[in-house]
Amino acid sequence: MNLNASDIARAASELNMILENALVNKIKKGYKNEVVFEFYQKGIHYHLVFGFNPDLGSLHFADKKDLLFFEPNPQLMLLRKYFNRRVLKEIRILPDDRILLFIFNQNWSIAFHLFPRGSNLIILNEKNEVEGSFASLKEKTYLTPRDAFIKPVFSPLSDAPLVIEKNSEIYQKEIKTMMRNYLIKKQTSVLKTRLKSLKNKIKNIEKDYHNCLKADDFFQYASIIMAFHAQDKKRGLSKLESKDFEGNPVLIPLNPEKSIIENAEIYFKKSKKLKKALPILEEKVLETHEKIEFLENQLEKIQNLDFEKLKESLYEETDSKIKKILKHKLLIYENDKGFRFIVGKNSDENDLIYKLARGKDYWLHNRDYPGSHVLIWVEKTLPDLKTIQTAAALALLHSKSRKNKEGFVMVTQRKFLSKTKGMAKGQVTVSRYKSLWAKITEDFTENLKRL
Structure with a gap:
């Protein structure tokens, strides 16, 4: 129009x-x-x-x-x-x-x-x-x-x-199409990365599997050497011309740094090792193919989802992370506004919080003393000042300055945290933060519910 x-x-x-x-x-x-x-x-x-x-x-x-x-x-x-x-x-x-x-x-x-x-x-x-x-x-x-x-x-x-x-139906249809394409891209990017990784993995597994099929050949090489060349202790040969048990000519590759008998021992060990690995690799091949098939079906399913279903699947993804947090029995509170506060009780849990948090989640820590990492789990809306002050009080309560009942707390978002190789568990580098003066009051836990 x-x-x-x-x-x-x-x-x-x-x-x-x-x-x-x-x-x-x-x-x-x-x-x-x-x-x-x-x-x-x-x-x-x-x-x-x-x-x-x-x-x-x-x-x-x-x-x-x-x-x-x-x-x-x-x-x-x-x-x-x-x-x-x-x-x-x-x-x-x-x-x-x-x-x-x-x-x-x-x-x-x-x-x-x-x-x-x-x-x-x-x-x-x-x-x-x-x-x-x-x-x-x-x-x-x-x-x-x-x-x-x-x-x-x-x-x-x-x-x-x-x-x-x-x-306007024309515009709403256009916008929903663009938004749907964005959600599909967001949902499928992780699946495509995983699928690519599995396809590379299956190539390596199948290569190892085909090597395992040579176990019988290696056993035959070792048996021929022990049967016809047991007394031969020569070194420096890269191949050995011999005959199999039916009289057919056989060319056996050798390691020139080893004697003929030592090469036979190597072939026996290789044969034994490959025979043990064969059933394990067969199982891995089947398992990896099943995973690839599952991911391909998921990708196809996402492509056919409508706009509302795509939005629901994003919330389900968020819920799965919350379930993972609950599984590890972390200390979790919820206030009357629906915000969840996750508290790490030790370095392992602090490290877990760092790994599970998303970029938009708020992270708090006592600025001047060792203590717990506190995370505000952000869903649709950002936390207000009162919610942040509650989280800051929790950070003070679970730190070595709890007796002071007041102090400065670092407030930032997860996207401003980083961790380099070799850092101890629970340690992070904060690139940007704000200092908030917080107090532990007697009634600050009244609106908190332990999950």
Whole structure:
């Protein structure tokens, strides 16, 4: 569906009715070239998605559950710097054009060029000067900061669909397809790596298996030498011409550094060793082929899953890690907000916490004294300050400064931890952290439940 200036004007009017005087609560990086503004208005959160993908310029509302969020880039940080916690005053459309102007308090604004191809989002300061832009990759429409904003001239509109309605089927289908492809890639990357490893492994196992089939040949070489050359103690021969027990000529390879009898002993040992290994390798070959077949079936199954099933499988993967933690009987608490705190009681458990934690999980440790590693297991939302303070109190409680009942605690995320070869169990290197002053109060465990 192509939208002209009058269509966009009606959409701007509708947006004004919904978002007038709404507060910008959060600004997040969406899928690929998308920016998600979370507006708060009269107790309701609205997620407005600005899409400036090269082939699909768009502006639409979306449910949070249908969105994927990614690490912010420098351009997004610029948006956060200028527009976070600002109030949206008005949305205008430039006369006879497809440019929406979002005007915030203190006269800062965002100009959104809503074109099928070559969409752009431009940050304008109170003097109507450009502070930054988010041009589509296929269009050279980036603007230099501090330039005066001039209404751009674009080529004639193409027939590509342009979507702005809340429930547009075209756009939702496109976005869900992109998100589904992303989830499939995320789910299959580990399986593909494992599958590649198993295929390399089966090659080596089959090579060893074929070597084991030579056990009878080695036994025959040893028997011929002992039967016909038992008294021969020559050295320096690389091969021995002889006959088998049926009178057929046989050429036996020899190690020139060993005597003929010593070569016979080596062949006997090799034959015995390979015969023992043969049934073990047969079992390994079958087992590895079964694993390969299972992984290939899993990959095929994931390719056929719909969007909702893919999201569920991601949560199941998270649950399996939690089950692994519970299996090791770690000290685990849960607060009234559903956050789980995992505490390592010794160096082995601290090491296990390091291995099981994911990049977004929060890690805490007494800054100045030895003690336990404490992990906040992060699911959908990041922990608030009270949750972090509870975890910090646990870190103090399970350290050698517990009698002081207060002190500094290191707070960081798992992605800022590393471990080099040779480091003792439980030891990690912290590349970035913040110090938090924490206290052990008498009532801090009241909202905690031991799992």
